[in-house]
Amino acid sequence: MILKIAWRNVWRNKLRSGVVIFAIMTGIWAGIFMSSMSIGMTEARTEDALGYFISHIQIHNPEFIVDRKVRYSIDNVENVLTELSANDSILHFSKRTIYTEGILASAKGNKNVQIVGIDPEQEKLVTKIHSSIVAGNYFEDFKGKPACIGKKVAEKYNYEIGDKLILQFQDKAGDIHAMKFKVCGIFQSVNLQHDELTVYVPSEVLAEETGHAEYHEIALNTYTKAAAIGLAATLQQKLPEQKVEYWGQISPELGYTDEMMDVAMYLYMGIIMLALLFGIINTMLMAVLERRRELGMLMAVGMTKPKVFLMIVVETLFLALVGGPLGILIGHLTVQYFGVHGIDLAVVAEGMKSFGMSSMLYTKIEASAYIDIAVMVICTALLAAIYPARKALKLNPSESIRAL
Amino acid sequence: MSVIKVKGIQKIYNEGSAIEVRALNGIDLVVEKGEFTAVVGPSGSGKTTLLNIIGGLDVATQGEVLIDGTTISGMSENELIGFRLNNIGFVFQAYNLIPVLTAKENVGFIMLLQKRSNDERENRVNELLDEVGLKEQKNKRPGELSGGQQQRVAVARALASKPKFVLADEPTANLDSKSTSDLLDIMARLNKEEGTTFIFSTHDQRVIDRARRVVTIDDGRITSDVHHA
Numbered sequence: 001m002i003l004k005i006a007w008r009n010v011w012r013n014k015l016r017s018g019v020v021i022f023a024i025m026t027g028i029w030a031g032i033f034m035s036s037m038s039i040g041m042t043e044a045r046t047e048d049a050l051g052y053f054i055s056h057i058q059i060h061n062p063e064f065i066v067d068r069k070v071r072y073s074i075d076n077v078e079n080v081l082t083e084l085s086a087n088d089s090i091l092h093f094s095k096r097t098i099y100t101e102g103i104l105a106s107a108k109g110n111k112n113v114q115i116v117g118i119d120p121e122q123e124k125l126v127t128k129i130h131s132s133i134v135a136g137n138y139f140e141d142f143k144g145k146p147a148c149i150g151k152k153v154a155e156k157y158n159y160e161i162g163d164k165l166i167l168q169f170q171d172k173a174g175d176i177h178a179m180k181f182k183v184c185g186i187f188q189s190v191n192l193q194h195d196e197l198t199v200y201v202p203s204e205v206l207a208e209e210t211g212h213a214e215y216h217e218i219a220l221n222t223y224t225k226a227a228a229i230g231l232a233a234t235l236q237q238k239l240p241e242q243k244v245e246y247w248g249q250i251s252p253e254l255g256y257t258d259e260m261m262d263v264a265m266y267l268y269m270g271i272i273m274l275a276l277l278f279g280i281i282n283t284m285l286m287a288v289l290e291r292r293r294e295l296g297m298l299m300a301v302g303m304t305k306p307k308v309f310l311m312i313v314v315e316t317l318f319l320a321l322v323g324g325p326l327g328i329l330i331g332h333l334t335v336q337y338f339g340v341h342g343i344d345l346a347v348v349a350e351g352m353k354s355f356g357m358s359s360m361l362y363t364k365i366e367a368s369a370y371i372d373i374a375v376m377v378i379c380t381a382l383l384a385a386i387y388p389a390r391k392a393l394k395l396n397p398s399e400s401i402r403a404l
Numbered sequence: 405m406s407v408i409k410v411k412g413i414q415k416i417y418n419e420g421s422a423i424e425v426r427a428l429n430g431i432d433l434v435v436e437k438g439e440f441t442a443v444v445g446p447s448g449s450g451k452t453t454l455l456n457i458i459g460g461l462d463v464a465t466q467g468e469v470l471i472d473g474t475t476i477s478g479m480s481e482n483e484l485i486g487f488r489l490n491n492i493g494f495v496f497q498a499y500n501l502i503p504v505l506t507a508k509e510n511v512g513f514i515m516l517l518q519k520r521s522n523d524e525r526e527n528r529v530n531e532l533l534d535e536v537g538l539k540e541q542k543n544k545r546p547g548e549l550s551g552g553q554q555q556r557v558a559v560a561r562a563l564a565s566k567p568k569f570v571l572a573d574e575p576t577a578n579l580d581s582k583s584t585s586d587l588l589d590i591m592a593r594l595n596k597e598e599g600t601t602f603i604f605s606t607h608d609q610r611v612i613d614r615a616r617r618v619v620t621i622d623d624g625r626i627t628s629d630v631h632h633a
Contacts, residue, residue, distance in 0.1 A: 001509075001516050008504035297500040300461055301561075302489025302517050304482065398461040401496055402452075 002307060006314040009287070010322070020283045021323040027272040028327025028373060029334065035265035036335040036363035037343070042261045044358050046225070046247075046254045051128045052189040053198070054247050054254075055094075055219035056228035057235065062243040064216055068100045071172050073214040074242060083238055084220060089231050092125035093220035094118060097203045097213075099169035104149075104199060105178070106157040106166070113153075115169055117203030126219050129187055129200065136161035136185035145205045146184035150195030154186045161186070167199060171210040179209055190358045192350075265365075269373055273380040280384035284316050288388045295392050296400025305393050312389035313382065320381030327377075328370050338363040406470075407569050407601050408435035408458055413467035415453050415624070427453040428464070429624035435569070435603060440595045442615035443605045450624040451605035452573055458603070459492050459571045460484040472568050489517055493562030493600075495572035499554040501546040501561070507553075508533065508542040511560045518565055532560035536590050552583025559591060569601035576608045588614045 010017050050056060059080060064072035074080060077095070084093050097117030104111045120139035124130045129148070130138040139146050147165050159165065165181040181201060189195055207213040222231050225247060232246035248255030288295065298308060342360045345352060349359035415428040427450045435441055443451050456462035458469060460476050468477045471491055479487060488494075501510045512529045520528075533539050536556040538549075546554050555575060562570045572591075576584040592614060594600050604611055612618055620628040 001513065004509075005502065005504055012504055293498065293500060294502060297494075297496065298502075299485065300459075300488065301494055301514055302485055304485055307517075398456045401461075401498075401500060 002311050002314060006311050007318055009291075009311075009315050010318045013287070016283060016286070017319060020279060020319050021326070023279050024276055024320055024323025024377070025327040025330065027276050028269075028324060028377065029331045031265075031269040031272045032328065032331030032365060032369075032373065033334050033363070034268050035261075035369065036331075036339075036365040037361060038264050038268075039261050039366075040339070040362045040364040042257045043364050044360075044362060046258060048190045048358055049251060049254055050225060050247050052132065052191060053127060053129075053194055054250055055126050056221045056225055057219070057232050057244060057246050058250050059218040059220070059235070059239065059242050059244050060216065062241075065243050065245075068098070068216075070099055070101070070170060070214075070216070073097075073172060073216050074218065076241070077215050077218075080218060080239055080242060083235070084218070087231075087235070089222050089227070089234075091221045091223065092122070093218055094122040094126040095203070095215040096123075096217040096219060097206050098216040099171075099206075101170065102199065103168040104153070104157070104165065105168060106159070108157045111153070111157070112197075113167070113199050114197050115167055115199050115201060115206075117201055117206040119203055123200075126221050129189065132187045132189045133185045134188045136183065138185050139202060140184075143182075145179060145181045146202065147181035148185040148187055148200040149183055150198060151186050151188040152192060152196045153199075154183070159183050159186070165199075167201070172212070172214055173210075175210070177209050179205075181205075190352075265369060266372070269376055273376055277380050277384050280316060280319060280381060281387055283319070284312065284385060284388035285391060287315070288312060288392045292395055292400045293402075295395055296397040299395070300397040300401055308392055309389045312392050313385040316385035316388070317378065317381045320377050320384075324374060324377035324381075328373060332370065335363045335365050405437050406434045407437045407439075407472055408433070408603070409468075409470040410434070410454075410458065411468045411470075413454070413457060413464045413469065415450070415457060415462070416465045419465060426624055428457070431467070431621075431624070431626060433619065433626065433629075435601065437601055438595065438599045439601050439603070439617055440592065440615055441601075441603045441617040441619060442612050443603060443619045443621060444607055444612055445621040445627075446607065449621045451621055453624075454621065455571050455573055455603065455605050459494065460488050489514065490565065491568045493565065493567035493570035495555070495558045495562050495570060495575045497574040497577045499546065499551070499558050499578075501554055501557055503546050506543050506545055507538055507549065507557045507560075510546070510557055511564050514561060514565045520565075528564055529560075532563055533557075535594065536560045537586075550583070552579050552586060555579060555583070555587055556590060559587065559594075563594060563598070563600060567600075569603060572602060572604045574606055574608070575604060576606065576611055581610070584608065584610050 061072040061074050084090055099115040102113045102115035104113045134151055149159060161183055163183045165183055166178055167181055168178045170176050222228050228246040232244050236244040295308060339362050342362045345359045345361055352359050410431055410433040413428050413431040417425040417427060431454060443454060445451050453462065457464050464477060468475055476484065476487055502513065508529055511532055512525045515525045515528060533542050536559055538553060538556055541549060541553060576587060579587065588611060591602055595602055606612065616632050618630045619626055
């Protein structure tokens with residue numbers, strides 16, 4: 001009977017209950033949507049960072065991690081490659097020659113760049129640079145020494161496809177080289193900083209110039225970014241002379257952002273729940289004070305205080321249990337829709353790229369978050385019920401019965 | 405056999421303060437089983453206070469109240485709630501039905517609190533609604549009933565748990581002549597047929613005329629106690 005009375009009481013003042021239910025629904029929807037945008041943005045940033053240059057795992061000479069000097073190339077690289085080839089968990093790997101202190105010399109001035117020597121076919125399997133070419137091509141049908149440069153660099157130094165490009169660098173032996181390349185492709189990834197600093201060239205061309213092949217980095221991909229954590233540890237055991245790191249170690253800010261977004265969701269929801277808490281308290285308090293006579297009568301005829309308390313709590317819970325699932329459902333549908341179609345933030349594309357983010361935002365949220373949100377809604381309703389319910393208990397039946 | 409025994413009841417509000425009010429000033433009253441008693445007096449005379457104390461809704465400053473031999477004066481709030489549930493029926497001036505429940509649900513509500521079985525409840529509710537002439541309106545909510553009909557539902561509710569007596573605080577104050585007459589007929593019949601003890605507080609002459617005993621209170625004292633044949 002308490003459930004029946006509480007449920008019917010919810011609909012006694014349809015407008016008031018409707019407003020609270022709408023507020024709960026909207027609050028939860030907003031929380032889910034905001035969280036899904038943040039999570040989607042972070043996920044995309046991480047995926048882009050891994051997809052365009054980091055990959056899942058990287059292997060270096062331990063010294064190279066501390067001081068990215070050309071002399072710290074990977075020792076016994078053939079052994080490392082053999083180990084990687086034998087591991088079934090590794091989908092693809094790509095070895096890279098990295099001259100971090102390269103100089104791009106042009107008529108418009110010099111620019112410090114990182115010259116990355118790659119095997120174009122291997123690299124294609126590990127990163128997405130090939131798919132970010134906006135002019136020219138990715139090391140196809142070239143004659144001479146091709147290079148792929150970022151769009152920003154091309155614009156700043158007026159490079160077009162086929163233009164000559166001078167790259168200077170110092171090799172492992174300390175010899176300085178100045179090589180003439182031809183721009184074969186211009187790429188535009190989602191990270192402006194990467195695009196401005198990196199020049200891709202075939203590693204074999206560098207080896208020909210320096211007279212020896214040297215590799216500073218081996219990037220590899222496994223099945224998922226989560227699987228990379230365990231695989232990195234396994235590889236580290238097998239390759240004790242090298243430094244094996246998964247993406248979260250290579251770029252700790254990516255891992256931190258992931259964790260931060262989880263916390264952010266609870267923060268968003270917490271703030272929303274706090275606002276809802278006061279809204280619900282206000283509504284229930286009004287409901288209790290309006291029904292003083294009725295509550296007084298219930299206590300007069302023999303309804304115990306715990307039952308009166310329970311009735312108010314259940315009534316509050318019902319408000320939340322109508323608004324909560326509706327908010328979660330609408331939130332879920334919104335996340336699903338924008339998870340597939342995305343939100344086009346083209347107007348702020350440049351700004352987003354400077355943070356390494358794509359301008360197309362796909363919403364995403366873990367299924368378990370809905371359960372957490374549902375629990376938060378119930379807890380909020382329970383908390384909100386306490387004060388009005390206590391107020392009801394303090395009513396004096398004989399006075400309340402005669403209340404106007 | 406006395407159902408209610410009130411001995412030396414005093415009720416003082418704001419005791420010891422400058423605005424001290426003596427609502428009851430040494431009331432002695434005995435109500436026998438099956439009585440149909442009206443407590444009358446002008447506004448502020450102490451009628452409602454007396455009924456509240458007899459009904460365990462208020463506590464006397466001094467004196468003792470015995471219901472069917474049990475002293476309720478020293479009971480805790482929770483004990484009083486349980487006592488009221490099982491021993492006293494209430495009819496209020498403003499009907500005070502639960503607006504979200506139907507007439508049938510309102511009548512059965514107290515039996516539900518008493519955890520009576522569904523069958524027993526169903527039978528008793530139907531019987532009472534029949535007696536108060538509202539069988540056809542049993543599925544209507546209070547808002548769909550007239551004032552007189554609502555008060556008849558309230559009487560049925562008060563009787564549903566077969567209380568030792570029914571306290572009615574100005575039950576006809578909001579009713580027209582016809583509704584008052586119908587309600588009094590019903591209560592008189594229930595008093596006669598079921599032996600239910602009724603105590604009213606009223607200053608409605610129509611009620612006073614139908615009462616078999618009239619207790620008059622003025623300034624917190626009983627000034628007359630008249631039994632009619």
